[in-house]
Amino acid sequence: MVKIGRIRENLPADIVMKGLGKQYPGTATAAVEGVDVTVAAGEVLCIVGASGCGKSTVLRMVAGFEEVTSGTLSVATEPVSGPGPDRGVVFQDYGLFPWLTVAENIAYGPRQARLQRPVVAERTEQALEAVGLTRVSGSFPHQLSGGMQQRVAIARVLANKPSVLLMDEPFGALDALTRVEMQHELQRIQRAAGITVLFVTHSIEEAVYLGDRVMVMAGGTAHGMPGHVREIVDVDLPPDRDASSPEFNAIERHVDGLVHAGHAVRS
Template sequence: MASLTIRQLDKSYPLAKGARNLVLNKIDLTLHSNEFVSIVGASGCGKSTLLSIAAGLEEFDSGEVLVDDQPIQGPGIDRGVVFQSYTLLPWLTARQNIEFALKSAGYAHTERAEIAQQHLELVKLAHAADKWPAELSGGMQQRVAIARALSYRPKILLMDEPFGALDAMTRRQMQQLLLEIWETHRLTVMFVTHDIEEAIYLSDRVVVMKPAEIDQCIDIPIERPRDFSVTHHPDFLNIQSQIFERISQPLEHA
């Protein structure tokens, strides 16, 4: 497994007349090996931009982004990425979507079918291997996307609101499945979400962002393995209240 280190990261976008909008300001954050870290904050605070930079999908103005102390050079197979939109290729079956990613990662033809099958089994979709994306529910499509992201064995999994488009029941099922996968295979995970309960339930640590900056990092002292009964525990509710209070403060006081 791997660590992800972000040091003194600055990111801005150009505005009219030479001005710039500062999106990330001197961000320092380390995700340790096997750690599950969620990032929460109000819309527009920069959390998705931070994840996109860690994925190598966006450039930044200054600072460092390192995997195991080595600077990233754009996207790489050391990092798997899952977005809210399922991003499956509609002309390929579930199995073929995974095999396509494996081919792009340089896996031999003889390996791809077996690895794809293993990862469909991992997300409990072996029975849907030959279905087209249009034949799958939203939750099933996202499970294929997760299987695809894990198939080439990345060191780090980066997830941007992966369950945001799902109904409440499917979302809970996906959260539980993700925890089962993580507890079995132990990945370093950066998970961006608007859902405070989801962040606490999944994570070892929750990073609370205010616009362009990190406000707090909160350790989650709740034993694993977890089930949804922990969401009623006083410690869970106290942390949830603490995070909500920070996020809901007026921006001028944040």
């Protein structure tokens, strides 16, 4: 049995955004404005919306890659002032080092943190086990499929033992079957580790399938108004979800209607 729980060190953390906003220098319209949401510890919050509405900007502010220009943002009660090992980020681009093996890629973060060699080795082994890649630990990224490379990217984050996992379109480049497989993989890891997840996606079905709640964003500078939260939808479905069920489809249709509502009208 895969002992995912062993990878946990930091407890899951909540994310609190109050009036959160971002305005870039020289722009008349804020990229994001007035985001008020609390992501509970251990919750999966998916963010959807049209291109340019500020989904990734919100995620990047939580990651500490973008400076907050209005409102407040905290993780585990601590204000976010920059990147930190408590927040792991997975992008659509796997970002693996091609000259390093799978195990070396995963060990990179703990080594950069100057942890002792036995600790680095233990974390690497645990992360490999968590994503089911122990048997290919000596392979190089180019020898792996896209799905396996994305597993390595997730394992590399898990090796740092974060409290929060931030995912920006992580499965967007995968084929349909591999994407479904990776959705199941993420569910398995998240449930076992209890980690807090903020997940940005363009797929409404994916958001409803993975999320405890779905935050629908609208607006954006292309529409002449700040990106903002249109509605946060509770996904009142069991953990093992049937995407063909009437209940699932009803929530998916509601979210779809919110995403495609007139972008120029702020609700």
